[in-house]
Amino acid sequence: MKYLTVIAASLLVLLFASFTLAQEKEKPKYGWQREMTAGVNLTQTSFDNWAQGGESTFAWQLNYAFKFDNNQEKTNWTNSGKFNYGMTRVGNESAKKSIDDIKLESVLTYKIGSKVNPFIGVMGESQAGPGYDYNATPKVKITNFMDPGYFRESVGFGFKPNEIIATRAGVSLKQTIVQETEIVAAKNEVGAVSVTNLDWKISDNSQLTSQLGLFSNLKGFDEIDVNWDNVLTAKVSKYINLNFNVKLLYDKDVSAKRQIKQALAVGFSYSFF
16 A cells, blocks of 8 residues: 555654654653643735735634653653644635644653653544535535544553654554544444654754554554644744644545645744743
8 A cells, every 4th residue: 555655664764863863862851841832823815906806815723732741760651732723714705614633642651671661541632613514515514523533542662762753552442432423433443553753853943743643453454544743843933933734644434545634834822831
């Protein structure tokens, strides 16, 4: 499968980057390390008797992300999450949702004195508001909050060679919650999970974060669910950031083809810690 080849190649790139870009080893910092960032992006154009033509537009997007990490001598507890929501209005049409993501994750690792350590983790993912199929007349609601919703509990071993990259793999339980939507069926699955995180500070003003999550119910290679989320952030000034997000999804139960979402945003951003 083409998408499996792309994933394998991407993993090799991430692993290569982790070893070639690793910084000098520093003494570990114990205690809570907190990161929290919120931002808003606005875009607006308006036309009045404009001979060259065009349509008025207005778009807004809210971004919020956090990471709370409690590092101790024998344990590491990492809690992270993100919330993105935006709307776009073109001309006289009603406003439409442009982006909507909610994701929460918590991972507890027990250190046994090596770079390979056991972990236990939980993850939840959904969207905040209703989503519609605008190709239908009238529009048809196809998603809503926790409709669908995804939860996953996993246990296994993680490998962290340096501060740039970390990967973990193990067995997992996955629940898909459905209320009214018909794009996917409610189900419980048991399988194998793999999650690889890249956190690379390219320069003082730019950072790349990437998470590649794979889940297999062990029925076949074409049953592997892929969730690959990439965010490139560049600081233009103290409060102005550029944010470029590319997300690739593959779930055979939703679509036979891979899904791609891309978003580029420039706007106000503030870091709390």
